Amino acid sequence: MKMAQLSAVSDTPIATIKFYQRENLLPVGERTGPNQARYDSTHLRRIRLVRGLIDVGGLSVAAARAVIEAIDSELPLSETFGVAQRSVSDLLDPAGIDAGALARVDAIMAGWCVSADNPGRLAAASVLETFDEIGHVDHRGWFAAYASAALLVAEADLDEVDALPDREAKAETVVVGTVLGDALFSGLRRAAQEHVSALRYPATHPNPARVTEPPEE
Amino acid sequence: MKMAQLSAVSDTPIATIKFYQRENLLPVGERTGPNQARYDSTHLRRIRLVRGLIDVGGLSVAAARAVIEAIDSELPLSETFGVAQRSVSDLLDPAGIDAGALARVDAIMAGWCVSADNPGRLAAASVLETFDEIGHVDHRGWFAAYASAALLVAEADLDEVDALPDREAKAETVVVGTVLGDALFSGLRRAAQEHVSALRYPATHPNPARVTEPPEE
Numbered sequence: 001m002k003m004a005q006l007s008a009v010s011d012t013p014i015a016t017i018k019f020y021q022r023e024n025l026l027p028v029g030e031r032t033g034p035n036q037a038r039y040d041s042t043h044l045r046r047i048r049l050v051r052g053l054i055d056v057g058g059l060s061v062a063a064a065r066a067v068i069e070a071i072d073s074e075l076p077l078s079e080t081f082g083v084a085q086r087s088v089s090d091l092l093d094p095a096g097i098d099a100g101a102l103a104r105v106d107a108i109m110a111g112w113c114v115s116a117d118n119p120g121r122l123a124a125a126s127v128l129e130t131f132d133e134i135g136h137v138d139h140r141g142w143f144a145a146y147a148s149a150a151l152l153v154a155e156a157d158l159d160e161v162d163a164l165p166d167r168e169a170k171a172e173t174v175v176v177g178t179v180l181g182d183a184l185f186s187g188l189r190r191a192a193q194e195h196v197s198a199l200r201y202p203a204t205h206p207n208p209a210r211v212t213e214p215p216e217e
Numbered sequence: 218m219k220m221a222q223l224s225a226v227s228d229t230p231i232a233t234i235k236f237y238q239r240e241n242l243l244p245v246g247e248r249t250g251p252n253q254a255r256y257d258s259t260h261l262r263r264i265r266l267v268r269g270l271i272d273v274g275g276l277s278v279a280a281a282r283a284v285i286e287a288i289d290s291e292l293p294l295s296e297t298f299g300v301a302q303r304s305v306s307d308l309l310d311p312a313g314i315d316a317g318a319l320a321r322v323d324a325i326m327a328g329w330c331v332s333a334d335n336p337g338r339l340a341a342a343s344v345l346e347t348f349d350e351i352g353h354v355d356h357r358g359w360f361a362a363y364a365s366a367a368l369l370v371a372e373a374d375l376d377e378v379d380a381l382p383d384r385e386a387k388a389e390t391v392v393v394g395t396v397l398g399d400a401l402f403s404g405l406r407r408a409a410q411e412h413v414s415a416l417r418y419p420a421t422h423p424n425p426a427r428v429t430e431p432p433e434e
Contacts, residue, residue: 045351045352048350048351048352049351051350052347052350052351056343056344056347076418077414077418078414078415078418081410081411081414082411085407085410085411108405109405109408109409109412112408112409112411112412113411113412113415113416114408114411114412115411118407118408118411119404119407120403120404120405120406120407120408120409120410120411121404121407121408122404123400123403123404123407124400124401124404124405124408125404126273126400126404127273127397127400127401127404128401130269130273130397131393131397133265133268133269134262134265134266134269134389134393135262135265136390136393138377139380140376140377140380141373142373142374142376142377143401145369145370145372145373146370146373146398146401146402146405147405147409148369149366149367149369149370149402150366150402150405150406150408150409151409151412151413152362152365152366152369153362153363153366153406153409154406154409154410154412154413155362155413156358156359156362156363157359157410157413158410158413158414158417159357159359160355160357160359162417163356163357172351173353176348176351176353178407178410180344180347180348181363181406182399182402182403182406183340183341183343183344184341184344184345184360184363185363185366185367185402185403185406186337186340186399186402186403187336187337187338187339187340187341187342187343187344188325188326188337188341188363188364188367189337189367189370189371189398189399189402190302190335190336190337190338190340190395191322191326191329191331191335191337191338191341191367192326192329192337192364192367192368192370192371193298193302193337193371193374193375193395194298194299194302194329194330194331194332194335194337195326195329195330195331195368195371196368196371196372196374196375197294197295197298197375198295198330199330200375200379201293201294201295
């Protein structure tokens with residue numbers, strides 16, 4: 001298809017498509033004339049991926065380019081995970097994080113194989129530091145439940161990646177899953193809080209809750 | 218203590234404390250003279266809470282005020298949950314979300330009591346819509362694992378709240394847990410991904426992983 005069709009099918013302005021090409025987020029088309037190029041479904045798919053990363057995932061153009069380059073590279077998948085994680089995480093300086101908070105995160109993750117500079121380890125420690133500062137002590141294993149849930153989700157993430165046929169699909173899922181998975185979990189957690197709250201305190205529940213049902217076949 | 222001491226103990230500039238008071242985020246102290254007031258540990262605790270909400274949770278001043286007002290109110294706890302959820306969630310217009318994506322979220326949450334306008338339900342549907350657009354189909358129950366994990370975390374959230382002694386501590390934990398819980402889970406998920414990835418692909422693991430250990434007693 002031509003650029004105009006690619007723009008129409010992807011619902012993306014031509015100026016945006018050209019911007020993605022200049023920023024190396026999207027490969028150029030196959031030249032068919034001095035001012036024409038041909039695009040195919042791989043371009044369409046890539047445009048949607050870039051928009052998902054930037055618009056829904058909130059990534060900067062530079063961060064989106066880093067993960068796109070990781071997808072297109074021959075990096076082992078575990079390194080692609082690392083690039084995706086670093087691109088979508090605030091990078092914290094370990095020296096700025098309280099040693100006690102780091103020790104508590106490591107205790108919650110006891111037995112896990114995790115690098116000292118894993119961005120998630122540092123981010124979780126920084127959250128525990130804030131809980132400390134506001135005087136919140138975890139007496140009853142609240143945070144351990146988060147770690148169990150995180151392990152459940154990480155297993156499902158890897159299962160999904162393992163089941164895909166080729167490296168590109170795997171790498172794309174690593175990236176998309178890292179970026180969109182946070183948003184999916186946070187949404188489902190809010191819905192689950194309403195559900196558990198409605199079960200425990202039915203009388204005080206403010207909204208007319210409804211039990212969700214599977215869609216009709 | 219006086220304002221200067223409150224500033225020193227909380228490591229917060231006097232100008233910031235006065236700003237919090239003007240914005241109704243912090244109650245004024247007990248007057249002890251024409252230009253003096255006395256502050257106590259409740260003020261210190263509140264300053265740390267406000268800073269946690271704004272600095273770590275990324276809330277706007279208006280959103281922080283809404284959740285502080287919910288803590289100080291006599292609202293039933295379930296409504297405090299609702300205020301916290303709405304304050305820290307992007308509020309999406311249900312009309313703008315694909316009906317198919319909403320139906321799929323409801324299928325994932327089958328049997329949950331959730332209001333149609335729960336911000337998490339809408340946010341999760343919007344994520345599924347993006348997965349659709351980039352051509353990602355969930356064949357193997359990937360998202361169902363997220364829902365199970367979200368339920369696990371929501372149960373732990375409510376257990377923690379239930380165990381606290383008074384309404385103010387409960388309400389504060391609802392708010393703090395909603396804001397900081399997302400950040401804690403997302404950090405632990407990244408660490409768990411590295412752990413599961415290291416177990417499954419030991420040879421390709423890029424970093425010298427280490428097994429985290431509980432801190433020494």
